[in-house]
Amino acid sequence: MAISELAEMRAARRLVVKVGSALLVEKGEPRDRWLTALVGEIADLRETGTEIVIVSSGAIALGAARLRLPQGGRANLADAQAAASVGQVELARLWSEALGGRGITAAQMLVTLGDLEDRRRYLNASATLARLIEAGAVPVVNENDSVATEEIRFGDNDRLAARVAQAAGADAVILLSDVDGLYDRDPRIEGARRIERVEGVTPEVMAMASDASSSGLGSGGMIAKLQAARIAERAGIALAIIDGRRERPMGRALETGDGTLFLPQRNEGARKAWLGGRIAPVGVLVADAGCARALAESASLLAAGLTEVEGEFARGDLVAIHGPKGERLGQGLVEYSAAECRAILGLRAEEQAEKLGYAPRAAVVHRDHMVRE
Incomplete structure (x- = not known):
């Protein structure tokens, strides 16, 4: 009601x-x-x-x-x-x-x-x-x-x-x-x-x-x-x-x-x-200004827009997503480990395969597995 x-x-x-x-x-x-x-x-x-x-x-x-x-x-x-x-x-x-x-x-x-x-x-x-x-x-x-x-x-x-x-x-x-x-x-x-x-x-x-x-x-x-x-x-x-x-x-x-x-x-x-009610993210992904604007329009979080990775986490863990000024943008389930995120930081899709040794996933945090502030 x-x-x-x-x-x-x-x-x-x-x-x-x-x-x-x-x-x-x-x-x-x-x-x-x-x-x-x-x-x-x-x-x-x-x-x-x-x-x-x-x-x-x-x-x-x-x-x-x-x-x-x-x-x-x-x-x-x-x-x-x-x-x-x-x-x-x-x-x-x-x-x-x-x-x-x-x-x-x-x-x-x-x-x-x-x-x-x-x-x-x-x-x-x-x-x-x-x-x-x-x-x-x-x-x-x-x-x-x-x-x-x-x-x-x-x-x-x-x-x-x-x-x-x-x-x-x-x-x-x-x-x-x-x-x-x-x-x-x-x-x-x-x-x-x-x-x-x-x-x-x-x-x-x-x-x-x-x-x-x-x-x-x-x-x-x-x-x-x-x-x-x-x-x-x-x-x-x-x-x-x-x-x-x-x-x-x-x-x-x-x-x-x-x-x-x-x-x-x-x-x-x-x-x-x-997902939005979960209160214990185990890491933080920091996005640049362009990525932050895209997230506000319901886009997925891509590696190209990442500027920093904080903490240690595995694929499927909950991470917080922050903007360039430290503002909290949302949280979601990450598709890569912390080490993999650091490896592809700022890279476009065509550059990620060489770093990872396998074809990259569609996003670091997909919009279907993300909630925004």
Whole structure:
């Protein structure tokens, strides 16, 4: 469905609700009363026909309290993994009991970055979500922080929520947070103004963000939320940031319009939306000005327009594509290894065979395997 106002979120066919750590956990203890009220809202939405997927933070905060770890379990990677291992049990229990109190079956899904970056594993996750929803359960998804490392993890549940929304075929995402939306500057500065609606996350919009999390519990600040909005808008999914600190926060925000709504900008095919939502490119290809202009007109990336290759990668890996001034142009699946890209840098098709020892491919990154900013 088309969503152009916050109030229309309540009519979404399928909705992803992300709950931040600071909302669910206070001083190491779950906020049971708040959670019960939120589950009441979820139950009400389900009764009107909306299917719900929950993305819940809180495992590290809960586990750190049980293990009495410093800095909320985030002093180092080992502490975070240990805290997540203990806290995930408690988190699953909280949701199971809260949803069960309204006659709803909770289903736990722990995912890693690789589960949603790899196409086959992404489709497996999508199928699992679909079957759980079909069976009447509410999936409760979290990143598997007990095994994730700093190099291969989402690191925040905002972007995870947007990726889960893609995989679940959702219409909308609500990010319940300890902030009430996007401001045109740091909201602590006098005169800061909340932005009610955003039509496209542009560089100017990104410049409004701070990466600070006011609670100190979560790992995703406003930058992560805007990155989540970019993932969602590419897939035709509306996303809202609303203040989750009050009881029954969704109802309040949808009635008053308090929050920031990011409108979907395009609805690319399922594979391109997945490709555009991937967040871990392993290399960078830098294009010259002429090539950058051609890419803007939906051309493929050719070796003749390449000026620089950064990183090490193999054929089929995800690479970012930058312009001559360092601006990000897009990303795609590369047809050559990094060494081969360096060998044919700036060469035209007729010159590439001699360097490669075989007939060159049609493009370094074909337009069918590329998404643009």
